[in-house]
Amino acid sequence: MAIVDRKKLIIEAAAKSFSLYGYKATTMDQVAKLANVGKGTIYTFFKTKEELFDEIITSLIVDIRLEVEAAMDDSASILENVHTVLVRVHEFRETHQLTIKLIQEERDMGTQIVVEAMQRVEESIVQYMKVIIQKAIDKGEIKACDPEVTAFVMLKMYFSLVVDWQRNHPPLDKEEISKLFELYLLKGLLT
Amino acid sequence: MAIVDRKKLIIEAAAKSFSLYGYKATTMDQVAKLANVGKGTIYTFFKTKEELFDEIITSLIVDIRLEVEAAMDDSASILENVHTVLVRVHEFRETHQLTIKLIQEERDMGTQIVVEAMQRVEESIVQYMKVIIQKAIDKGEIKACDPEVTAFVMLKMYFSLVVDWQRNHPPLDKEEISKLFELYLLKGLLT
DNA sequence: AAATTGACTGATTTAGTATTTCGGTCAGTT
DNA sequence: AACTGACCGAAATACTAAATCAGTCAATTT
Numbered sequence: 001m002a003i004v005d006r007k008k009l010i011i012e013a014a015a016k017s018f019s020l021y022g023y024k025a026t027t028m029d030q031v032a033k034l035a036n037v038g039k040g041t042i043y044t045f046f047k048t049k050e051e052l053f054d055e056i057i058t059s060l061i062v063d064i065r066l067e068v069e070a071a072m073d074d075s076a077s078i079l080e081n082v083h084t085v086l087v088r089v090h091e092f093r094e095t096h097q098l099t100i101k102l103i104q105e106e107r108d109m110g111t112q113i114v115v116e117a118m119q120r121v122e123e124s125i126v127q128y129m130k131v132i133i134q135k136a137i138d139k140g141e142i143k144a145c146d147p148e149v150t151a152f153v154m155l156k157m158y159f160s161l162v163v164d165w166q167r168n169h170p171p172l173d174k175e176e177i178s179k180l181f182e183l184y185l186l187k188g189l190l191t
Numbered sequence: 192m193a194i195v196d197r198k199k200l201i202i203e204a205a206a207k208s209f210s211l212y213g214y215k216a217t218t219m220d221q222v223a224k225l226a227n228v229g230k231g232t233i234y235t236f237f238k239t240k241e242e243l244f245d246e247i248i249t250s251l252i253v254d255i256r257l258e259v260e261a262a263m264d265d266s267a268s269i270l271e272n273v274h275t276v277l278v279r280v281h282e283f284r285e286t287h288q289l290t291i292k293l294i295q296e297e298r299d300m301g302t303q304i305v306v307e308a309m310q311r312v313e314e315s316i317v318q319y320m321k322v323i324i325q326k327a328i329d330k331g332e333i334k335a336c337d338p339e340v341t342a343f344v345m346l347k348m349y350f351s352l353v354v355d356w357q358r359n360h361p362p363l364d365k366e367e368i369s370k371l372f373e374l375y376l377l378k379g380l381l382t
Numbered sequence: 383a384a385a386t387t388g389a390c391t392g393a394t395t396t397a398g399t400a401t402t403t404c405g406g407t408c409a410g411t412t
Numbered sequence: 413a414a415c416t417g418a419c420c421g422a423a424a425t426a427c428t429a430a431a432t433c434a435g436t437c438a439a440t441t442t
Binding site for chain 1: 269301331332333334336340343347348352356358363376378380382
């Protein structure tokens, strides 16, 4: 189209600004300037700053999902697929500027809107894993269980091992984490 | 003894004040007044406010341990004992004024000293569970595994289920949590 | 007339600073 | 020798003036 797609410009500017400065430190004037757009124009597309932010988070969720889907292998085992999802999600979190900044803002300032956004991201990952787990149940690969609780527990366990454990202990490498996952969740501890 | 045990008075006053007001809002003047003691006297027993606090936390750890030990049953299975420990710890956290207050202060204000104290409490629980798990391994009840990582994972999983899960879902009752524990950690998901 | 703009507004944040509080000390008291 | 509480400087807090910001809307552009 001949005329510029202002909405797209705004979204790109907002994504950039949220990535660089986080939610709080991003101003609507800043976004307008970055987008080469009058501030009022933003408000023709988004009712509030929070709504604009939610749009960015929604596309972040899509990005994570695409990233994860690309690595999925339908012929692989449940262990492999679940582990792949978790590794990819973790890598994404550690490499993408926006997530890095938001995790930081959540930790250091506890910005409510950011806390909620990160919960939404987490919830979306759980929902995605839920589907994988349901498939594994249907295929008879794993026992019948609540797929949502299971996905939730897997995510929490993974992040416990890669994030919390490393606060007081030498980090576990990918191989070890995969082994632990297999032992605890799949094979079980019982002899 | 004829003379009052001032150290004991101070410790009791401090425990009371930390329970009522948390770490930050407790002042040394306050503790001195509660203990009916000159402020200087506190400093003959404790070098700093933090050292006094650490003493209280140390005895909190002992209290939790006693509480938990009372419920242990050497003839019971690993599942029963581990679950008992976790339930007791959780109940303790929810009913004792000091832990309630400190969890609140950690969450709402992020007081560094309180964060560190709670980590010490958690670490002590892990160490205690580690012993139980080592026994279970020795008895051949469960597979060989790193007892510390295992204890850590169990604690994290339990609190994920009873604390984090309930933020967005209807709470799981004790029975369900016990079942989930058994399924995920002991029996394993594999068919 | 539809789309866009940026000056404007009032509520909120921040910066600056005066005041109070608090952890820790130590000279004096018991 | 044990204990005390007035005292100190650093740190937190309360206060307030100034700046900032989300959101609006009358004026301008297309």
